[in-house]
Structures are given as structure tokens and as C-alpha cells.
Amino acid sequence: xxxxxxxxxxxxxxxxxxxxxxxxxxxxxxxxxxxxxxxxxxxxxxxxxxxxxxxxxxxxxxxxxxxxxxxxxxxxxxxxxxxxxxxxxxxxxxxxxxxxxxxxxxxxxxxxxxxxxxxxxxxxxxxxxxxxxxxxxxxxxxxxxxxx
Numbered sequence: 001x002x003x004x005x006x007x008x009x010x011x012x013x014x015x016x017x018x019x020x021x022x023x024x025x026x027x028x029x030x031x032x033x034x035x036x037x038x039x040x041x042x043x044x045x046x047x048x049x050x051x052x053x054x055x056x057x058x059x060x061x062x063x064x065x066x067x068x069x070x071x072x073x074x075x076x077x078x079x080x081x082x083x084x085x086x087x088x089x090x091x092x093x094x095x096x097x098x099x100x101x102x103x104x105x106x107x108x109x110x111x112x113x114x115x116x117x118x119x120x121x122x123x124x125x126x127x128x129x130x131x132x133x134x135x136x137x138x139x140x141x142x143x144x145x146x147x148x
Contacts (some may be wrong), residue, residue, distance in 0.1 A: 099138035
């Protein structure tokens with residue numbers, strides 16, 4: 001088990017990692033899925049390589065149904081309306097309101113932030129969780145390794 005603080009510290013250690021589709025190597029390259037997988041794996045998490053084979057080779061525009069299937073395999077759903085917790089995985093709406101992006105929920109100096117691999121920024125970044133980001137949350141998931 002890892003604490004939420006340990007997960008966020010690991011996620012922050014990825015900030016600056018270049019954006020690279022389907023990668024999950026800290027300092028080398030990651031996309032939004034790779035960041036969640038890499039951080040979870042580095043914290044002792046659930047991304048079993050044999051199970052992951054069912055979900056690899058996804059396109060640059062992920063299939064939202066397939067993403068949900070993958071998240072249900074590795075993560076724990078959070079009930080709608082429950083308060084966000086540190087290290088929660090946010091499933092965010094993107095193009096055309098389709099949910100196809102992932103980010104960690106964090107806080108910094110008392111304000112909410114998100115940590116994610118953002119293609120537009122060409123890197124893993126952390127920034128304020130302020131509009132329009134909160135309105136893009138489609139679902140919330142938790143890593144099963146985070147101690148409650």
C-alpha cells in the first residue's frame with residue numbers, strides 16, 4: 001500500500017517528462033495513460049503486464065468505452081458526488097465532450113491541482129484545477145494501492 005501523498009510525490013517526480021504517445025518512462029516519455037500506469041507501478045500498483053496486453057496499442061484518440069473497460073480492470077470507481085481525494089484519477093472529457101483523458105488530482109499550497117501528460121504542453125505538467133477542468137470530470141477512480 002502507498003499513501004496518497006506518496007503517489008502524488010511520485011507523480012510530481014514525472015513533471016517535465018516529455019509527452020510521448022503510449023510511453024510510460026519517467027524522464028523519457030509518457031502519455032496520460034502511461035503516467036497513471038507508471039506512477040502506480042512505481043508505487044507497487046496493479047498494472048499487471050499480462051492483463052495490460054488487452055489494452056495496449058491504443059490510438060492517439062482513445063476509445064472512451066475501451067478506456068472505461070481498462071480503468072475498471074485496474075482501478076476502483078468512486079461514486080458520483082463523493083468528494084475528491086488526493087491521488088484520485090480523473091477521467092476527463094476532451095474532444096466533443098468525449099471522456100478520453102486522465103489526470104491525478106492533487107493539491108499544492110492549499111489549492112487543487114491536476115498532474116497529467118498533456119500533448120499540448122508536450123510534457124507532464126501540474127497546474128490549477130480551475131475552470132474549465134472541474135467541468136470536464138466525467139468519472140473518478142482510485143488506485144487500489146492507496147491506503148484509505
